[in-house]
Ligand SMILES: Cc1cc2nc3c(=O)[nH]c(=O)nc-3n(C[C@H](O)[C@H](O)[C@H](O)COP(=O)(O)OP(=O)(O)OC[C@H]3O[C@@H](n4cnc5c(N)ncnc54)[C@H](O)[C@@H]3O)c2cc1C
């Protein structure tokens with residue numbers, strides 16, 4: 001099957017408007033006869049469910065948590081971008097588009113990215129109308145902050161809880177429709193298969209996680225909004241339940257997976273503390289505005305710090321290596337995420353890591369210079385003639401507290417160290433997946449009637465996502481794009497009538513799901529699910545993580561395949577399938593991660609270049625920077641499932657750049 | 669990080685097979701728990717051991733493990749979310765306990781939050797209260813007015829935000845001797861009452877949400893303030909006062 005991205009004709013800035021004018025619509029009376037399933041209630045799924053219901057469709061929404069409000073979008077901290085230009089600093093739709101394309105290292109589609117920038121302004125209006133309490137200035141107007149990799153202030157925020165506030169906004173819009181009976185909400189339900197009838201997506205099989213019942217649900221179209229798959233690494237900043245299952249089951253039914261190897265590894269997370277650790281915590285990117293990143297210059301100092309014999313504060317200025325400032329004098333500590341992460345890894349691999357964990361992975365994020373600088377400024381403002389050292393420290397700490405107080409508190413809570421007195425320790429962690437299900441301009445997958453939105457699709461961020469752009473994309477897809485484009489497809493279904501579930505297709509899909517569950521609960525193995533998940537995570541982190549080589553990737557492919565085999569022989573699931581059984585839920589997810597992991601590594605192997613979050617050791621400049629190979633690799637890798645990950649077929653969607661010039665990113 | 673040696677603990681954990689069965693406290697011994705582990709990681713260790721021994725693990729709700737999703741919900745040594753202040757169970761670390769401690773772990777107890785299994789309870793009553801009025805009736809058409817068209821006084825915006833940070837965990841209910849949901853309901857009422865966008869439907873909202881809370885079986889508020897102390901997000905009692913004013917005003921207007 002060839003890939004048709006269905007990008008509308010015409011100039012970039014007119015494409016979306018023209019498209020909206022030309023696509024088919026479903027009239028309100030007919031919408032009542034059409035059912036849509038939405039899997040996921042994060043920003044993407046929540047906003048889509050609410051809007052589709054408002055338009056008149058009958059929506060069935062699913063989430064695995066006990067309430068739609070708990071989807072992982074809730075955890076986003078920093079903010080959401082929009083080209084409002086409220087600050088009058090020269091922002092525009094074009095600039096947001098350009099920043100996103102460049103930030104993505106020229107591996108995203110121009111038309112999609114432009115549309116995202118275009119609808120971004122509506123998002124803020126919408127959210128404010130819903131009562132989302134964004135930060136405001138003393139004049140009562142909306143406040144903005146700036147984020148990494150850009151030159152304007154376009155990020156809207158609600159303290160460190162922007163994702164929470166936006167999600168509660170979408171949740172409230174859902175609640176209104178639930179109250180009207182237009183959305184039927186299925187909490188504690190997990191989708192375990194897509195059902196296709198005559199080649200079209202016509203329903204799903206879901207498991208009621210409380211009773212264990214396997215249920216058939218039919219609809220005229222199915223929307224996947226199931227989030228990202230960073231948990232293939234076991235340790236990540238994602239929620240414990242974040243998974244690839246919905247996407248992977250769709251992949252197995254014919255939806256292509258695009259660029260699975262594009263992963264964002266966030267530079268500022270709290271390092272791993274030990275083998276009992278279950279997840280990693282992000283420290284907001286905003287800290288890099290004032291924190292300076294360093295490791296000791298001398299290996300023996302690094303060793304002494306790890307052994308607890310030397311305090312970082314006792315290391316003299318000249319014995320510190322501020323490696324980002326050294327390597328990237330113009331951007332310094334504010335280089336993009338992928339660059340900062342790789343540089344930390346480089347130092348730790350060379351033996352300069354400062355954390356006493358198995359892998360000695362960790363670097364310092366130090367606020368002492370900022371405390372001193374702010375302290376002196378404040379003393380000056382307050383007219384203190386000869387401020388003492390203590391005065392300066394106290395005043396400086398107050399400023400830092402007002403800016404980052406909640407983050408410092410969170411850090412201390414987790415590590416039991418006071419970051420006002422001693423530098424924070426940080427290390428990169430898996431955070432976001434740019435890859436995902438392939439979709440066309442209408443957000444439809446390669447299966448007719450099956451759509452993918454939010455982090456679950458691959459569409460807008462290329463090989464690296466800019467900060468504060470995932471929330472924007474989720475809401476753009478759900479509020480403003482999908483509700484239009486889905487009509488074009490559903491226009492054919494106004495006379496179809498209810499889709500029956502007592503058909504061979506539903507039968508087959510249900511049997512498929514039951515077989516896997518039976519196999520898992522009856523397996524008489526001896527190892528826990530986590531045993532396999534942790535092993536998979538280590539392979540992924542060491543060989544398919546921040547720096548990848550041909551050799552390592554080939555090893556990873558073999559090791560993952562072998563681990564998968566062992567999993568099916570040795571895994572042990574306690575309890576039964578007819579009750580709440582979280583081990584069984586985890587097992588199903590890990591089984592899918594074990595397939596995805598292999599495809600992920602294959603995708604990384606096939607892409608013989610370095611771009612954004614994908615770094616191949618073989619393809620770098622003399623200075624160790626990423627080397628893109630536009631003439632050969634300016635395409636989207638889309639994988640078709642044919643039975644096994646090792647036999648997936650690669651389809652290439654060539655990327656055309658008519659409006660921006662391809663350049664090498666430089667942050668020196 | 670810390671190289672302190674592992675802790676030895678005795679756990680008394682509520683086990684209940686399903687909603688119908690009667691539960692009881694089971695005793696478990698754990699060795700070598702790192703003080704740097706979180707409370708939920710400690711339960712992971714317990715479960716790992718139980719599975720290895722062929723026993724069924726303890727079920728508990730959790731997802732984000734960073735204090736924001738509101739999934740985790742344990743009653744630890746008689747306190748919702750355990751001994752810490754302004755934190756959720758998932759943010760509690762084992763260094764808050766001593767080597768050799770006995771720790772009691774139970775589910776939220778409230779008529780409106782029936783136990784599903786072990787430590788997992790059904791909090792869907794909270795969702796139904798939100799369905800009764802926890803929204804502003806505006807369509808997501810994209811035709812709304814510009815976000816800066818109506819300025820909002822910073823103080824009101826900040827207070828609305830503070831109220832809006834409720835994570836819907838239910839600790840306030842678990843802490844209350846009447847199992848009242850007043851703090852939770854008032855947080856939503858306050859958020860909208862403080863914003864111009866929320867005014868139009870204010871009267872119906874407060875009446876419908878309060879009525880729904882009663883129907884779900886949550887008790888009345890008798891102002892003991894236990895909820896505010898245990899709330900991981902520091903939702904203030906002032907919100908309950910505001911809700912009561914709104915309720916009174918709505919009743920008088922009828
Ligand atoms: C710690 C953290 C901080 C972040 N900060 C920012 C930020 O400041 N700005 C920004 O722009 N982005 C940020 N991001 C990224 C952003 O939050 C996510 O990319 C985005 O919220 C994803 O939204 P979503 O709707 O696609 O998926 P999610 O919010 O992950 O929702 C997934 C939904 O799918 C459901 N689901 C999944 N699988 C199944 C299944 N099999 N069956 C049924 N239901 C299922 C879940 O229940 C859930 O409802 C951050 C991410 C993290 C982890």
Ligand code: SF4
Nearest residue numbers: 834835837838840899
């Ligand atoms: S008010 Fe506090 S305790 Fe009650 S649900 Fe909200 S966050 Fe939890």
Ligand code: FES
Nearest residue numbers: 731733738740758
């Ligand atoms: S697990 Fe999300 S708040 Fe505790």
